[in-house]
Amino acid sequence: MKIAILGAGAMGSLYASYLAPIHDLTLLDSYKPQVDKINSDGIIKIEKDRSEIRFSVKAVLSGAPIGIQELVIVFVKGIHTYDAMKENMSLLGPDTIVMTLQNGAGNNRDIGQFVPKERVIVGTSSHNSVSMGLGKFYHSGCGPTNIGPDFPCDSSLNDVNKVASALEQSGLTINIMEDIQKVLWQKLMVNCGINALSTLMQCQIGEIYYNPFLWDLCQKIVHECVKVAEADGSIFDPKVALQIVQSVCENDAEGYASMYQDRQNKRITEIDRINGVVASLGDEYGISTPCNHMLVTQIHAIEQMYFHTER
Numbered sequence: 189m190k191i192a193i194l195g196a197g198a199m200g201s202l203y204a205s206y207l208a209p210i211h212d213l214t215l216l217d218s219y220k221p222q223v224d225k226i227n228s229d230g231i232i233k234i235e236k237d238r239s240e241i242r243f244s245v246k247a248v249l250s251g252a253p254i255g256i257q258e259l260v261i262v263f264v265k266g267i268h269t270y271d272a273m274k275e276n277m278s279l280l281g282p283d284t285i286v287m288t289l290q291n292g293a294g295n296n297r298d299i300g301q302f303v304p305k306e307r308v309i310v311g312t313s314s315h316n317s318v319s320m321g322l323g324k325f326y327h328s329g330c331g332p333t334n335i336g337p338d339f340p341c342d343s344s345l346n347d348v349n350k351v352a353s354a355l356e357q358s359g360l361t362i363n364i365m366e367d368i369q370k371v372l373w374q375k376l377m378v379n380c381g382i383n384a385l386s387t388l389m390q391c392q393i394g395e396i397y398y399n400p401f402l403w404d405l406c407q408k409i410v411h412e413c414v415k416v417a418e419a420d421g422s423i424f425d426p427k428v429a430l431q432i433v434q435s436v437c438e439n440d441a442e443g444y445a446s447m448y449q450d451r452q453n454k455r456i457t458e459i460d461r462i463n464g465v466v467a468s469l470g471d472e473y474g475i476s477t478p479c480n481h482m483l484v485t486q487i488h489a490i491e492q493m494y495f496h497t498e499r
């Protein structure tokens with residue numbers, strides 16, 4: 189399959205390491221040194237047992253005219269989705285499928301401005317990947333990729349099956365989900381509970397569960413999410429929601445959340461699309477979400493500090 193991945197960061201490179209050996213794959217990124225390094229040295233994946241594997245992958249600058257693709261996978265941060273799609277419209281033909289496995293809410297809407305909604309696949313990735321510098325990443329957590337149509341209809345279900353089998357051929361575990369919207373809510377809760385807290389504490393993902401003070405806070409955050417999800421039409425048992433967060437903490441214990449990696453690299457985070465979405469939906473539905481509101485403010489305060497040195 190002819191596949192392009194937008195964003196050659198931690199996750200784009202991880203999925204490229206699976207897909208490039210089997211498919212005609214190109215990575216597109218906006219950072220030239222990253223593109224050059226991948227073209228000269230390939231991408232290097234470090235596994236949990238510290239073994240290193242090198243993969244040859246083609247990379248080009250975002251916007252390069254590499255022709256119409258059968259599948260475009262979006263792996264830029266949510267705040268860059270619209271721009272990445274706009275820059276790369278030349279990859280989109282009448283049958284191109286666009287898939288987002290990004291975290292946070294709103295990516296499908298941004299993508300839907302460039303592609304009919306029947307051709308958009310949404311989903312979640314249970315992998316965790318930590319960037320270790322140009323062209324190198326640590327694969328700190330492994331798990332299934334859950335996908336489903338953004339707008340269920342016969343043609344979109346065919347597309348989902350086609351993409352699932354192409355990804356499975358590459359060794360990825362794919363679950364086609366009937367209720368993908370519920371899965372997206374569940375992943376949002378995981379990100380709400382883990383990402384901002386571990387960014388504030390500058391800690392590994394496992395610490396959120398192993399440290400009783402952080403786990404207490406995490407439970408409060410997730411309980412707020414469960415109430416907002418319920419008002420939004422997705423019902424979760426709070427115990428089950430927390431068990432899922434706990435299992436992510438255990439599975440990715442030695443990894444770092446993508447938001448913490450943003451803090452380390454002084455990049456604007458996805459906070460408004462994660463805890464920010466729960467806080468504003470809570471306001472809309474009249475549900476109090478003080479923990480999620482507080483996290484949004486604290487992360488924005490950290491972002492402000494990137495640009496200060498001394499006063």
Ligand SMILES: NC(=O)C1=CN([C@@H]2O[C@H](COP(=O)(O)OP(=O)(O)OC[C@H]3O[C@@H](n4cnc5c(N)ncnc54)[C@H](OP(=O)(O)O)[C@@H]3O)[C@@H](O)[C@H]2O)C=CC1
Nearest residue numbers: 195197198199217218219250263268272290291316317446
């Ligand atoms: N890391 C993880 O473990 C997980 C991450 N996710 C989600 O996956 C998505 C990607 O995360 P992650 O890989 O960690 O992020 P990274 O920041 O590591 O990678 C994103 C890449 O996209 C590049 N980029 C920015 N703008 C454009 C553009 N217009 N065109 C092409 N490339 C662009 C960035 O370049 P530059 O650095 O120059 O901005 C960067 O190299 C996020 O939504 C995240 O929440 C989901 C599950 C796990």
Ligand SMILES: CC(C)(CO)C(=O)C(=O)O
Nearest residue numbers: 315316382440444445446
């Ligand atoms: C669930 C978690 C924390 C694990 O990768 C994640 O999705 C992220 O890092 O953004």
